[in-house]
Amino acid sequence: MELRVENVSVARGGITVLQGVGFAVQPGQVLILRGPNGVGKTTLLRVIAGLQPSVAGTVFGGGDAVAYAAHADGLKATLTVAENLAFWAAIYGTRGVEAALVGMNLVDLRGRLAANLSAGQKRRLGLARLLVTGRPVWVLDEPTVSLDVASVALFGDALRGHLAVGGSALIATHIDLGVAAEVLDLTPFKARIGTVSGDFDAAFGGDFA
Template sequence: MSDTRPLLETRALSVGRGGVGLLEGVDLRIMPGSALVLRGPNGSGKTSLLRTLAGLQPPRDGTLEAEPDDIVLAGHLDGVKPTLSVAENLRFWAEIFGTSGIEQALRTFDLDRLRDRMAASLSAGQKRRLGLARLIVAGRKLWLLDEPTVSLDQEATGLFASAVRAHLDQGGAAIIATHIDLGLAPIEHMDVSRYRAAPPAPDDFDEAFA
């Protein structure tokens, strides 16, 4: 029997930043094989939502159910160690995540010919591909992705989209904050602006920064 349990579920989730509420009433149910794209203008709360889902900051309210060991977050920073080679970076992350083997990650993001190059000498796009290759090494079921195609050219964006598609086909899932059409189907979209939190009352505003 296939596993039909959600990888992540929220009910009436509220998130904030700097003590101020950004989003409230967010209900999510992320199933294996599914992808959700987060839309919304800059500052609307996409990054804060992803960080909350990843367990990097606590919810302001509501419930969040997920296995932490199922989740990996790829944020704005690539997490690349400049004094290590491409292969050494991936081996480092494999050790952190308790996995083995980096060859699939190298192939998926076309990094094999760069395996011995020091990360400090990589271009911005190559560093981004190396940072995203960490997703393959991590072996986690749920990918949380914050503007993952920044610095990627069209070809590299295609490699990333193929990686996401393969991950979904294998029963993984993804939540992606992006304005790029990755050509994934089926896929759901959520405009986080729909969940914008009400501004604090004047009496509460000072307390938010106390």
């Protein structure tokens, strides 16, 4: 499935931060978003994932086609590693828990409560969740935070596996994931200072970058 963004503008706190963004991500492709802190990377990713509305423009192939992962790992602290993945697999109506455990090197931790994981282990579990969504488009905001070099490599392998079966990914990161990717710098799309969009996005919370 193609992800296509046409002339999209997005706002944070009622102030437009990006204007006229356009790009396409084809099956089997990765697009990396770059830009300084505060330029609007996270806000744009949330719009594409359907978590908040855009100010203008259209997103094709987003919403229900997207598996979104951001700064929160989306874990239930009182469930084990395997139970967390089984929970998400049930939500998405998929299987693949065992493959996800293997893919992110969590087999030996399968019975440990999520509350008792280290930050890096929680991040690996949060990323393993992507493997059980069955969704073709991964939209990821700094996915390698808290990961060591070996775990970044594991995630790179998982990403390559996703691409090999026709998936695609849009990722905000400054880390080399070891995967061939196009890069889009959002700096040229930065909105003029003081551009007001209204406060319709004020109800949507989250971390912004």
